[in-house]
Amino acid sequence: MSIIFVFFNLNLDEKYKTFINRVKENLENCEEIVLINKKKLNNMNLIEQKLDDNSIVVIFNEDIINNTSYIEDFLKLVVKRKIKIFPVAIDKENRIPPVKIINEIQSYDVYEQMRCRNLEGNYLAIAEIFARKVISEVHPLIYDKDGIIFISHRRIDGEDIAARLSDKLKLQGSREFRDNNKIVVGENAQKKIDEVLTKCDVFIFMHTPRAITSEWVKKELKYAIFHNIPILWIRIDEASIKDLEIIPTEKPHLEYKSIDFKNDDNLNNIVNEIKENIFELKYNKISNIYDYDKALKRLMTDNLVLLDKNQGIYKVEATRKGYYYPQRNIKEYIQLFERNIKEEDINNKEEYRDYDSFIMLNDRIDKKEIIDKEKNIVKDNIKNFYYNWKNYLRGDLKMKNKEIIISGAFPDGSEFTKRILTEALIIFAKAILKNGYTLTFGAHPTFQELFFEIYKEEYQINNKSILKMYISKFFEKEYSKKKKELKSKVQLYEVEQKENLLESLSLMREEMIGRKEVGALICLGGKIKNDKKEEGIREEIKIARKYNIPVFIVGSVGGCSSVVAEEYKEAWCDLNNASKDLNEEFRT
Known part of the structure; x- marks a missing residue:
């Protein structure tokens, strides 16, 4: 599919050029652009070769007012082929396309879009919104411009800001869901919430200070994570992160004060930032x-x-x-x-x-x-x-007497990369369990909760033998209160502590990896340190190879594993006996 971009009059004012150039930049970053100018309009055979039934034609009403004779034959061909046309009106005086054959098609009204968002004169922001609309048409099975935005919040301290956000999103044409205003009196509230959650396209987590004490918010957040719903994490009033059971990514996408939502101008800016982040979250899943x-x-x-x-x-x-x-x-x-x-x-x-x-x-x-x-x-x-x-x-897969270890941690870097790591953890964990292996891991606090939830989802019966978790007694004060709960979920292996943290972690890694039951080590993410000797992934690779255990390094999730994957790309045979092609897929 291609986007046919009709653009040939450069003698218009600055606002026009600002808008059209930003639209073109945004589309070129995502899709194939075919630029139609006056010269090309004289060669209809060439243009016809570029058109297919799924193309989209973008034209600008102001651009063709004085050039209708150049474009009429082209538009007749487009209409005849039933190809979708997106007219754009920069000024309110030009809302109707100035060519009779398409003057009944609704234009994208830039003036109105700015008015309803309080963005007067901000042509760059509206250009990006329009480009997202075009892309949603290009990828109809991936990006749904009318998808439901689910706003998850705690009523006690998030109801007012969620209501203001919800009202503003609705005013701008978005389909939002907030339980207070969408559930009819007498309706089963939780049933309705669960039903909408399964149908939403984006999940906004309004992380207010009291949100983490709500079982419903925690339930909704877990559902979104484990069902690959794009999550936009908005932290309000510096709400505590360390008390979250499951962290969507290493840090929030956006942070605000609750007072920011009370000023209408601020709220418009917040909504625009939210919509931009929502688009990126959706588009990154292509x-x-x-x-x-x-x-x-x-x-x-x-x-x-x-x-x-x-x-x-x-x-x-x-x-x-x-x-x-x-x-x-x-x-x-x-x-x-x-x-x-x-x-x-x-x-x-x-x-x-x-x-x-x-x-x-x-x-x-x-x-x-x-x-x-x-x-x-x-x-x-x-x-x-x-x-x-x-x-x-x-043939049917049988339970195997082997373990696969997942190693890693959230890296420093972009929020997109961290979200990719979360998705990768879920994918690998499910694949390991579905293929009959035991999933073994160190007690990284975020990873362990992910794995427990995956285990619950995949296995309805109590079969904790398929999960093994190793933890150093160096952290015993931190986990002692949860030890009974941990043992109910997983085979827990406690490793004696050494004099300091690094030595304790080294001993734990040695006991976790250096066993004949281990079939492979998979490395994802991990922190990059100034001293490479302190990088956990490097130490675990060294231990695995000492015991001749194959190692697979995932390079596309950022962090230490990406660096190490680059270092080994010409020497995969030092890590495993798999093909170069397979290792390259892990790397990229």
């Missing part, structure tokens, strides 16, 4: 679709055929096993989503027939749900789909 695509192709090879790239639809066909008489092949259609699956997605399946099932997949769904029994249309988690097909194609 890579997930490509990762899923790659994983399925590797697993299924010739069994998987791409039918529609823009709609993310594939055909899966494989020999049917396990019956005495010949049967037709299994035939399924699948569709990959990053965003939530909506009603209109489900209803648009008439052209696909003659299948066993049509399966709509994303990584937020808890479990398989049959949504149309007559047509066999199903929603499921993409990882469930992957592992079910893996078992079918390669």
Whole structure:
């Protein structure tokens, strides 16, 4: 898909050039841009080659007022091909496109967008908002511009600021959910909250000082983390971070004082910052679709055929096993989503027939749900789909008498990188458990809660033997009160302490890694130190290799593991016997 950008009159005033250049910059950073100028409009054959049915044409009403003769033939072609057109009006006097063939199409009204956001004269901010709107059209299965924004807050000290934020978001056209104003009298409040939470596209965590004492807020936050809902963490009035059970990332995305929400100008600025961060959180998940695509192709090879790239639809066909008489092949259609699956997605399946099932997949769904029994249309988690097909194609997976160790910590760096590390931890932990291995780890306070929640989600029965946690008695004062609780969740191995912290950690690492039961060590993140000898990941790699345990280094999550992955990229054989290609995928 390409964005056709009609742009040829540079003799307009500064506000026009400011807006149009910022839109172009934002789109060029994300998508393929085809620039149409006067010269190219004289060569319709060339233009037609650039158009496809999923293109988007962006035109500026002010730009074509004096150039209609150049653009009419082009627009006739675009309308004939039923290609989407986005007219833009910089000034309120030019809200209607000045070409008859498209003058009934609603323009993006820059003046009105500034007015409703109290951003008079801020063409840069509105240009970025418009660019996000275009991108949401380019990636309809990934970015939902109308998705629900779930505002999680504690009423006792967050109700007023959440209400002000909610009202302002609603005024600007966003679909927000805040329990106080969306639950009808007599309705089951928690049931309604849970229902909306499963459908939201962004989760705003309003971290006020009293929020951490609310079981409901904690429950909502855990749900968002474990179901890959983009989380925007907003810290209010320097609320305590150390008391959070699960930290969405190492530090908040945004920080404010509660008084900031009482001034309307301040509130407009806050909402604009929130919307910009929401877009980045959503857009940064685009890579997930490509990762899923790659994983399925590797697993299924010739069994998987791409039918529609823009709609993310594939055909899966494989020999049917396990019956005495010949049967037709299994035939399924699948569709990959990053965003939530909506009603209109489900209803648009008439052209696909003659299948066993049509399966709509994303990584937020808890479990398989049959949504149309007559047509066999199903929603499921993409990882469930992957592992079910893996078992079918390669045989049932048995419990293995081996452990895989996950090592690391949150690195210093961007919030995006830290969110990627959280997602990576969840992905690796689930994969280890689903493939029949024991998950072993050191007692990093944030990581352990993630792993406990994953264990609860994957295993409904009490089977703590599949989790092992090592902890140094150097920290005994800190964990002694929780020891009984920890032992109920995990096989807990306490290691004697040494004279100081570094020596105690070294002994704990040696006892955790240097055992014949350990099948592999996976390194993610980790702090970068001035003295490399103090970097835990380097020490753990050294211990693993001493015992001939293979090591895999994830380089794309930032921190020490990214640095070490670069150092080993020409010497993977020093770490494991896997292929260079596999190690490169871990690195990148």
